[in-house]
Amino acid sequence: MANARQLFLIVFLLVYCQNDTTALITISGVLDVLKVAKDVTVALGKAWDLVDQNIDFTEVPIPILHKTERKLFGKIERINSRLDDLAYRVDSIGTQSMTTILHTLPERVRLELRLNDLLDYLTRMEANHRRMLKYSTAEKEYERLTLEDFARSVISHDPSSVLNLVERIHAFVAPNRRGITNNGLLELLANAMQEVEGDMMCSTKQSPQQVLYNLYEAIATTELKGQIMVQFSYMMLRLYGKGNFTKEAEHSQERYQERNNNAANIARSAMQKMSRELWKCDPKKHIKGETYEEITNLLQGYVQNEVDLNPDGTCRENCAEYTFTKSHGCYQNLYCRQQRSCSGKIIDCQFFDSDMWICNANPLSGRRYEYIEYENGRVLGRKQGCSRGTTKVDSWWRWLFWHCSYCFCLCDEQGPMSDRYFNMRSSISDIDNNKVVTGLRFVKHNRIIHLQIQQGELLPRMIINASTLEWKPVEDYKITDRKIFNGQDYHTMSWEKRRVDLDDLEADEGHVLTGSIDIYQS
Ligand SMILES: *[C@@H]1O[C@H](CO)[C@@H](O)[C@H](O)[C@H]1NC(C)=O
Numbered sequence: 001m002a003n004a005r006q007l008f009l010i011v012f013l014l015v016y017c018q019n020d021t022t023a024l025i026t027i028s029g030v031l032d033v034l035k036v037a038k039d040v041t042v043a044l045g046k047a048w049d050l051v052d053q054n055i056d057f058t059e060v061p062i063p064i065l066h067k068t069e070r071k072l073f074g075k076i077e078r079i080n081s082r083l084d085d086l087a088y089r090v091d092s093i094g095t096q097s098m099t100t101i102l103h104t105l106p107e108r109v110r111l112e113l114r115l116n117d118l119l120d121y122l123t124r125m126e127a128n129h130r131r132m133l134k135y136s137t138a139e140k141e142y143e144r145l146t147l148e149d150f151a152r153s154v155i156s157h158d159p160s161s162v163l164n165l166v167e168r169i170h171a172f173v174a175p176n177r178r179g180i181t182n183n184g185l186l187e188l189l190a191n192a193m194q195e196v197e198g199d200m201m202c203s204t205k206q207s208p209q210q211v212l213y214n215l216y217e218a219i220a221t222t223e224l225k226g227q228i229m230v231q232f233s234y235m236m237l238r239l240y241g242k243g244n245f246t247k248e249a250e251h252s253q254e255r256y257q258e259r260n261n262n263a264a265n266i267a268r269s270a271m272q273k274m275s276r277e278l279w280k281c282d283p284k285k286h287i288k289g290e291t292y293e294e295i296t297n298l299l300q301g302y303v304q305n306e307v308d309l310n311p312d313g314t315c316r317e318n319c320a321e322y323t324f325t326k327s328h329g330c331y332q333n334l335y336c337r338q339q340r341s342c343s344g345k346i347i348d349c350q351f352f353d354s355d356m357w358i359c360n361a362n363p364l365s366g367r368r369y370e371y372i373e374y375e376n377g378r379v380l381g382r383k384q385g386c387s388r389g390t391t392k393v394d395s396w397w398r399w400l401f402w403h404c405s406y407c408f409c410l411c412d413e414q415g416p417m418s419d420r421y422f423n424m425r426s427s428i429s430d431i432d433n434n435k436v437v438t439g440l441r442f443v444k445h446n447r448i449i450h451l452q453i454q455q456g457e458l459l460p461r462m463i464i465n466a467s468t469l470e471w472k473p474v475e476d477y478k479i480t481d482r483k484i485f486n487g488q489d490y491h492t493m494s495w496e497k498r499r500v501d502l503d504d505l506e507a508d509e510g511h512v513l514t515g516s517i518d519i520y521q522s
């Protein structure tokens, strides 16, 4: 009987967030870097106006030339600062992603992806970019020859020039379809990560989709830096009277647009397939109250003789008949007198053997028995020293027909020793202060298990202000308080109502879930 276990349902939603630098990633997040790219492109076009005035700069007096130079360099500096925000995230997350991926993926995949090569190209590009920044912020300290030489090297036909590096980096994302591998890095990575099991994914501390996005963002930002350098170099050479370069600059701009659109489309479609699940690694050592919580004495092993399991004090059945009963007495003050009787429901009894030794546990430990050793050798629990001494417990025959067996059952007993309550009040982040749910954990407070939420302030472009992250205090009530009701404020677990179901909620396209945890009984 009582098979209709009621479903106890917990619905929660969780906005993903990372520990230090946090960003919520959705498909539309791909637009983030694209938006910066667009702004930069417009700014670069305006910078061209400075040097594109149908003036032959070889004939311009030196002081005027210097003035133009300073203006140009000032513009470039401002364009670069537009990148800072992106670049910060790329440095702290992107490169870290790549390093973790390198260690997480099987070697064959690593080789196939040529991630080491990519990392090398990105590093070289970064070195060039740092050099440009130095020149543009302190151009007066450098000889024109140095600047000119730098500009020439950026746009040269040398395979390692910036002009060629951007093409090579792009080839990782969108390889020439005639080549040996038809798939780009992002697609290969997407496939590879689907093979990697949860345990391995936990070391990345990001969802597969986020790993992919970070990698894309790192590549796209690097490409953008390359484009700025190329344009900057053409402008400088134009300024120094080394030629017109209008055609070259236009061509590089067109190629950049092409690469950029292409990469964004590939990233978008690869991300659509990727899982957004985040795995957290198991701690090395579990600590009660810190890494886990306990529901105590919900269903506890319990030994009782058949004679006490039915109202008539008979032994006509066998243990398995008693699937749902209660204690009806203590026949002749036998073993039942030596233990605390179960005042709740007694469930699912089984017969192991007639005679046994029972090692009673210290009641303060929360256990009833340390172990039970049956005469047939079977041991329940872990047999180790029994400081309180074992008790011999023997079943008996009644008039030769009926065996009064000691059964091993489950005891479902509410009381001060049994923490079995779940909070059912909503947990809502401080939406008035623009806070969203960023994490979730189980905590026990006043014997009630709560789903505690972590919240953080939401910034533009779905970034979380990491310094605002906090665990919102759980509701401070006790089940014994006035006007607190079972089934309304909290749920009481029992044998029939003990199933916990954690569900996912998905927002419609163009929406995000931000804020609350709700628990239902159904
Ligand atoms: C540079 O070339 C473009 C077209 O190729 C031309 O329209 C422009 O006048 C040239 N500028 C200078 C300063 O020669």
Ligand SMILES: *[C@@H]1O[C@H](CO)[C@@H](O)[C@H](O)[C@H]1NC(C)=O
Binding pocket: 459, 465, 466, 467, 468
């Ligand atoms: C992040 O939060 C801190 C602390 O509340 C605040 O001082 C800082 O201005 C916030 N940062 C942003 C970018 O809003």
